[in-house]
Amino acid sequence: MSSRRRMLLKVIILGDSGVGKTSLMNQYVNRKFSNQYKATIGADFLTKEVQFEDRLFTLQIWDTAGQERFQSLGVAFYRGADCCVLAYDVNVMKSFDNLNNWREEFLIQAAPSDPENFPFVVLGNKIDVDGGNSRVVSEKKAKAWCASKGNIPYFETSAKEGFNVEAAFECIAKNALKNEPEEEIYLPDTIDVAGGGRQQRSSGCEC
Amino acid sequence: MMSEVAQDEEKWLGAGIAGLQQNAFYMHRALDSNNLRDALKYSAQMLSELRTSRLSPHKYYELYMRAFDELRKLEMFFKEETRRGCSIVDLYELVQHAGNILPRLYLLCTVGSVYIKSKEAPAKDVLKDLVEMCRGIQHPVRGLFLRSYLSQVSRDKLPDIGSEYEGDADTVVDAVEFVLQNFTEMNKLWVRMQHQGPAREKEKREKERSELRDLVGKNLHVLSQIEGVDLEMYKETVLPRVLEQVVNCKDELAQYYLMDCIIQVFPDEYHLQTLETLLGAYPQLQPSVDVKTVLSQLMERLSNYAASSAEALPEFLQVEAFAKLNNAIGKVIEAQVDMPVAGAVTLYSSLLTFTLHVHPDRLDYVDQVLGACVKKLSGKGKLEDSRATKQIVALLSAPLEKYNDIMTALKLSNYPRVMEYLDNGTNKVMAVVIIQSIMKNNTCVSTADKVEALFELIKGLIKDLDGTFDDELDEEDFKEEQNSVARLIQMLYSDDPEEMFKIICTVRKHILTGGPKRLPFTAPPLVFSALKLVRRLQGQDENVVGEEALATPKKIFQFLNQIIEALSTVPTPELALRLYLQCAEAANDSDLEPVAYEFFTQAYILYEEEISDSKAQVTAIHLIIGTLQRMHVFGVENRDTLTHKATGYSAKLLKKPDQCRAVYACSHLFWVDDQDSVKDGERVLLCLKRALRIANAAQQMTNATRGGSGSVTLFVEILNKYLYFFEKGNPQVNIAAIQGLIELITTEMQSDTSTQDPAADAFFASTLRYIQFQKQKGGVIGEKYEPIKV
Ligand SMILES: Nc1nc2c(ncn2[C@@H]2O[C@H](COP(=O)(O)OP(=O)(O)OP(=O)(O)O)[C@@H](O)[C@H]2O)c(=O)[nH]1
Numbered sequence: 001m002s003s004r005r006r007m008l009l010k011v012i013i014l015g016d017s018g019v020g021k022t023s024l025m026n027q028y029v030n031r032k033f034s035n036q037y038k039a040t041i042g043a044d045f046l047t048k049e050v051q052f053e054d055r056l057f058t059l060q061i062w063d064t065a066g067q068e069r070f071q072s073l074g075v076a077f078y079r080g081a082d083c084c085v086l087a088y089d090v091n092v093m094k095s096f097d098n099l100n101n102w103r104e105e106f107l108i109q110a111a112p113s114d115p116e117n118f119p120f121v122v123l124g125n126k127i128d129v130d131g132g133n134s135r136v137v138s139e140k141k142a143k144a145w146c147a148s149k150g151n152i153p154y155f156e157t158s159a160k161e162g163f164n165v166e167a168a169f170e171c172i173a174k175n176a177l178k179n180e181p182e183e184e185i186y187l188p189d190t191i192d193v194a195g196g197g198r199q200q201r202s203s204g205c206e207c
Numbered sequence: 208m209m210s211e212v213a214q215d216e217e218k219w220l221g222a223g224i225a226g227l228q229q230n231a232f233y234m235h236r237a238l239d240s241n242n243l244r245d246a247l248k249y250s251a252q253m254l255s256e257l258r259t260s261r262l263s264p265h266k267y268y269e270l271y272m273r274a275f276d277e278l279r280k281l282e283m284f285f286k287e288e289t290r291r292g293c294s295i296v297d298l299y300e301l302v303q304h305a306g307n308i309l310p311r312l313y314l315l316c317t318v319g320s321v322y323i324k325s326k327e328a329p330a331k332d333v334l335k336d337l338v339e340m341c342r343g344i345q346h347p348v349r350g351l352f353l354r355s356y357l358s359q360v361s362r363d364k365l366p367d368i369g370s371e372y373e374g375d376a377d378t379v380v381d382a383v384e385f386v387l388q389n390f391t392e393m394n395k396l397w398v399r400m401q402h403q404g405p406a407r408e409k410e411k412r413e414k415e416r417s418e419l420r421d422l423v424g425k426n427l428h429v430l431s432q433i434e435g436v437d438l439e440m441y442k443e444t445v446l447p448r449v450l451e452q453v454v455n456c457k458d459e460l461a462q463y464y465l466m467d468c469i470i471q472v473f474p475d476e477y478h479l480q481t482l483e484t485l486l487g488a489y490p491q492l493q494p495s496v497d498v499k500t501v502l503s504q505l506m507e508r509l510s511n512y513a514a515s516s517a518e519a520l521p522e523f524l525q526v527e528a529f530a531k532l533n534n535a536i537g538k539v540i541e542a543q544v545d546m547p548v549a550g551a552v553t554l555y556s557s558l559l560t561f562t563l564h565v566h567p568d569r570l571d572y573v574d575q576v577l578g579a580c581v582k583k584l585s586g587k588g589k590l591e592d593s594r595a596t597k598q599i600v601a602l603l604s605a606p607l608e609k610y611n612d613i614m615t616a617l618k619l620s621n622y623p624r625v626m627e628y629l630d631n632g633t634n635k636v637m638a639v640v641i642i643q644s645i646m647k648n649n650t651c652v653s654t655a656d657k658v659e660a661l662f663e664l665i666k667g668l669i670k671d672l673d674g675t676f677d678d679e680l681d682e683e684d685f686k687e688e689q690n691s692v693a694r695l696i697q698m699l700y701s702d703d704p705e706e707m708f709k710i711i712c713t714v715r716k717h718i719l720t721g722g723p724k725r726l727p728f729t730a731p732p733l734v735f736s737a738l739k740l741v742r743r744l745q746g747q748d749e750n751v752v753g754e755e756a757l758a759t760p761k762k763i764f765q766f767l768n769q770i771i772e773a774l775s776t777v778p779t780p781e782l783a784l785r786l787y788l789q790c791a792e793a794a795n796d797s798d799l800e801p802v803a804y805e806f807f808t809q810a811y812i813l814y815e816e817e818i819s820d821s822k823a824q825v826t827a828i829h830l831i832i833g834t835l836q837r838m839h840v841f842g843v844e845n846r847d848t849l850t851h852k853a854t855g856y857s858a859k860l861l862k863k864p865d866q867c868r869a870v871y872a873c874s875h876l877f878w879v880d881d882q883d884s885v886k887d888g889e890r891v892l893l894c895l896k897r898a899l900r901i902a903n904a905a906q907q908m909t910n911a912t913r914g915g916s917g918s919v920t921l922f923v924e925i926l927n928k929y930l931y932f933f934e935k936g937n938p939q940v941n942i943a944a945i946q947g948l949i950e951l952i953t954t955e956m957q958s959d960t961s962t963q964d965p966a967a968d969a970f971f972a973s974t975l976r977y978i979q980f981q982k983q984k985g986g987v988i989g990e991k992y993e994p995i996k997v
Pocket residue numbers: 015016017018019020021022023024034035036037038039040041064065066067125126127128129157158159160161
């Protein structure tokens with residue numbers, strides 16, 4: 001069972017609206033990019049098979065809505081994440097400033113047992129814009145922040161040009177794999193060899 | 208503390224999770240031992256936990272996510288099974304035996320996704336089958352989650368352009384059809400939810416519905432992500448079908464949310480190319496829907512799009528976006544009769560922002576929007592709704608911010624008409640905003656016509672509107688406002704003197720309506736502005752100006768006289784006196800003796816008739832003396848008259864020390880360094896002697912009242928005057944007089960009755976030091992001072 005579980009790596013991408021979360025995922029999974037902005041609603045995942053040290057893994061990448069009003073159901077899907085990707089737009093200061101909120105919110109909601117060592121990866125996206133002339137967050141500044149949060153790996157990417165996306169996700173997968181799975185060890189009170197389980201409770205209707 | 212309901216819910220969720228985990232445990236064991244039958248059995252039991260009706264959507268989502276994660280393991284197992292030779296078709300059949308429908312459908316969807324992946328059947332058939340079967344669940348929460356599960360697992364298996372599932376049998380159309388159908392069903396479940404359960408729980412239900420909204424909206428996101436959904440298909444199929452659903456469901460929450468989703472989820476180009484269809488839906492929405500917000504969001508998005516790339520602009524023109532939006536807003540406002548004014552104004556404000564972004568060169572559009580706004584506001588009198596007022600301020604500020612130039616706003620004929628609807632307070636706020644814009648951008652308002660328009664616009668600050676003075680107004684605020692008007696007046700400028708004079712006349716016309724409270728603020732800057740013009744003209748050759756010129760110094764002085772005269776209504780004689788003296792000095796520089804004389808006469812009249820406070824008199828007399836001293840335009844006769852009066856006033860001041868100081872100051876009126884004609888040593892000495900007598904009298908008065916002698920400061924001051932004229936070569940001021948004065952002071956200071964005055968002592972000491980210093984200088988000065996003994 002644990003082997004089956006370990007074949008699936010769950011990754012969550014967080015960040016402000018418009019920083020390019022969906023674009024990064026699409027570039028990585030489908031090698032496609034569109035200039036059009038289409039807001040994400042709720043949470044949504046794509047999967048990608050990755051090979052790693054001769055083993056095949058399924059990367060389950062959850063893309064989320066950066067706009068709060070499109071996240072009405074809450075964040076139950078954070079549960080069981082193996083790695084959290086924090087994305088910002090190097091051309092928008094606010095999106096960088098908000099990384100801290102996203103990180104903290106994730107740690108509170110996902111409540112990993114060892115928050116200090118939970119793997120994060122930070123992506124500074126859209127470095128292609130205006131040949132880099134409109135960027136407002138320097139690499140140095142971003143790296144300093146990452147260092148202060150326990151040496152979070154940092155990548156500068158362009159979903160548009162596919163720059164560094166592959167490398168970033170390779171690192172994401174590697175870190176997800178390193179994360180010790182938090183299996184809620186479940187032991188039934190009595191192991192019913194016959195496999196009766198419990199009586200169906202009568203709540204709910206007949207459907 | 209947690210409410211009882213929430214506590215119960217926690218309990219139920221806990222029980223659900225426990226049940227789920229227990230069955231998952233057995234399911235895992237079955238999976239590990241490749242026991243398909245048990246795996247199906249326990250997974251079905253596990254999924255039964257999702258049959259609960261007791262959880263709110265949030266909690267249900269938690270339970271669902273756990274089941275979801277477990278199902279991924281099952282899915283992998285199914286894949287392995289098929290690899291081991293188990294027929295996927297058989298599997299698909301097999302899971303249909305699960306006893307309960309909800310677990311059965313979850314299992315079917317899970318197998319179905321593997322089925323599609325195996326390509327043993329066309330994706331569209333499997334998808335169609337699944338989406339139909341899900342009809343079996345009519346409970347809204349369970350149905351919505353089940354369908355969102357279906358959507359999720361099929362997400363990467365939709366036959367899309369370039370996807371591996373695209374083929375002869377499967378096309379994008381099928382994918383779209385599938386998602387649309389799922390969307391329609393989900394929306395129905397969602398809308399129906401409000402009618403279920405007791406009426407008293409309506410509020411709770413609405414909250415739950417709101418939480419569930421993303422499950423429905425998600426379908427639109429999926430649609431937008433299908434690459435095959437090109438503009439053509441969006442226009443022909445997707446948008447009409449979605450809008451049909453939105454309009455027909457007649458549900459306020461759904462309509463508001465889904466319109467928002469459509470706008471956010473699909474790309475800007477699509478919106479532009481389908482504006483008519485999209486906008487056509489708005490008037491059909493329920494009257495309670497907050498159309499203005501959604502419509503504003505659309506315009507905001509389009510504005511950003513226009514701002515983001517220059518290439519987008521031709522598109523806007525091509526589809527006549529402005530006309531369509533303008534039209535749609537008109538229709539919405541018409542259709543929603545109950546829409547509050549604030550709502551309508553918000554819409555216009557958004558449209559204006561859009562216009563400013565997309566068509567910055569089209570002032571006529573901007574004016575049209577303002578005009579439409581006027582139409583909506585007309586007949587309702589002044590606005591009382593504070594939100595609407597705020598919106599109007601935003602509306603009127605937008606062009607100022609965009610163009611950074613009030614001149615542009617002045618070209619908008621409807622601009623002042625919109626302002627009419629503001630209450631007086633807000634009207635003033637807006638006027639201040641306008642002035643600030645001018646200050647910030649250093650806007651040059653350079654013609655009288657523009658000034659006229661501008662003052663019309665800011666009339667709220669210029670005069671009491673409706674003829675009533677607002678007593679409520681805070682004194683500080685009032686000062687602030689009027690000071691900003693004053694600053695504005697200083698900013699008005701034309702290079703052409705003629706035009707400048709016209710500007711000044713225009714301003715005068717307006718500020719004269721401002722009444723006595725405002726004039727003290729507004730008159731001085733205008734006076735100085737006119738004086739500046741006079742200075743400019745001084746540099747010019749009379750002949751160049753020409754005969755018929757309006758702007759001659761003489762005319763301007765006439766004008767100035769009138770302005771200052773107006774201040775008498777306030778009345779503020781001290782201010783008027785200062786201004787008269789300023790004018791006199793300017794007339795002096797223009798070589799206009801009669802004019803200068805006239806200004807002095809005016810100042811004297813004020814002094815005699817209006818200024819009664821003794822302190823104010825002292826200040827005024829020193830101003831008069833100072834100004835008069837600098838005048839060189841006067842002939843002997845005029846000068847004599849004026850100086851005579853000035854010395855007369857000085858001697859009549861209330862307090863002796865004031866008298867004394869004013870009188871010795873007058874000595875300078877008879878001895879002007881750079882005017883050879885004014886060097887009357889005799890009269891200088893007369894002044895000084897008179898000052899001495901007054902100082903003496905002052906001294907005796909203090910002796911009499913306090914029984915001791917007063918300070919010697921006045922004597923030391925007079926001594927300094929003596930030294931000044933001595934040095935300047937006034938023959939009447941001689942060594943003997945100086946010597947006598949020094950001795951007098953020394954004796955006074957030594958008498959035991961004298962009051963201690965360290966300042967006077969120091970003053971005297973430093974005066975003596977000065978004499979000493981001059982003596983040591985040698986040369987002509989040294990010789991001159993030599994005989995003085997200290
Ligand atoms: N130039 C450039 N544009 C990008 C890049 N990545 C994304 N974009 C554009 O940025 C916009 C937003 O991208 P999305 O991927 O939709 O952003 P998001 O973070 O998913 O936004 P939400 O779904 O609202 O949270 C789109 O118009 C993309 O085309 C990039 O690397 N370079």
